[in-house]
Amino acid sequence: MFEAAVREEPEVDRYRFYLGREYLGLDRYEEAEILLRSVLELEKVDPMGSRETRLALLQCLQNSQKPFETLLNEAIVVIDETPQEADAWYLLSLIYNNEGYHSESIEALEQALKYVDNIDVNMQTSRLKGERAKAEAILGQYYASKGPDFNETAQGWFSESWSHLTTS
Numbered sequence: 001m002f003e004a005a006v007r008e009e010p011e012v013d014r015y016r017f018y019l020g021r022e023y024l025g026l027d028r029y030e031e032a033e034i035l036l037r038s039v040l041e042l043e044k045v046d047p048m049g050s051r052e053t054r055l056a057l058l059q060c061l062q063n064s065q066k067p068f069e070t071l072l073n074e075a076i077v078v079i080d081e082t083p084q085e086a087d088a089w090y091l092l093s094l095i096y097n098n099e100g101y102h103s104e105s106i107e108a109l110e111q112a113l114k115y116v117d118n119i120d121v122n123m124q125t126s127r128l129k130g131e132r133a134k135a136e137a138i139l140g141q142y143y144a145s146k147g148p149d150f151n152e153t154a155q156g157w158f159s160e161s162w163s164h165l166t167t168s
Contacts, residue, residue, distance in 0.1 A: 002015055002018050002019035002022055013039050013045045013046070013053075016035050016036075016038055016039045016042075017035075017036070017039050017049060017052065017053050020039065020056060020060075024036075024056060024059060024063070029063055029064035030064070032056075033061065036057040036060060039053045040053055050081075051078070051081060051082050054074070054078045055085065055087055055088060058071070058075055058088065058091050059127075062094065068095065068098075071095045072092075075088060075091060075092040075095060079092065084115040086113070086115040086126060086128045087127050088112075089115065091127075092112075093106075093112060102142075109138065112128050113132070113139070116129060133162075133164040134161075136157050136160045136161035137161040140158035140161060142154075143157060144158075
């Protein structure tokens with residue numbers, strides 16, 4: 001359906017975006033990347049569409065295991081454009097973690113959780129919202145491993161995690 005729409009009206013950014021997201025969901029990363037980048041090259045892209053497209057592109061690049069520098073640069077672009085975009089911070093956390101930059105990963109994860117409830121910026125389909133309890137438990141484990149001075153912080157994250165597990 002989206003393929004036909006893109007063929008018939010290639011200038012419509014939403015059609016390209018949705019087809020790119022469809023390809024992303026089907027693990028057709030190369031095609032998704034081409035389409036998502038083409039959305040960003042259009043003359044008229046609404047700000048929300050641009051943000052959603054950049055976020056989908058970042059997810060596509062991460063899933064296709066692009067080099068760290070490429071992922072980092074794309075994450076920084078998204079965060080610079082929308083500093084309160086929780087999923088961009090979450091993806092940055094995963095990018096850092098995959099490269100072994102654990103303290104940077106934790107910092108990005110904390111930023112993501114700081115912004116996740118901001119409905120003015122973050123989409124209802126936020127990936128982080130679905131994985132929030134897990135993210136909070138990771139922070140709890142991180143702070144618990146830092147020793148007794150961080151027990152209260154660890155407990156706070158574990159409590160948040162538990163509350164999101166029981167209300168999901």
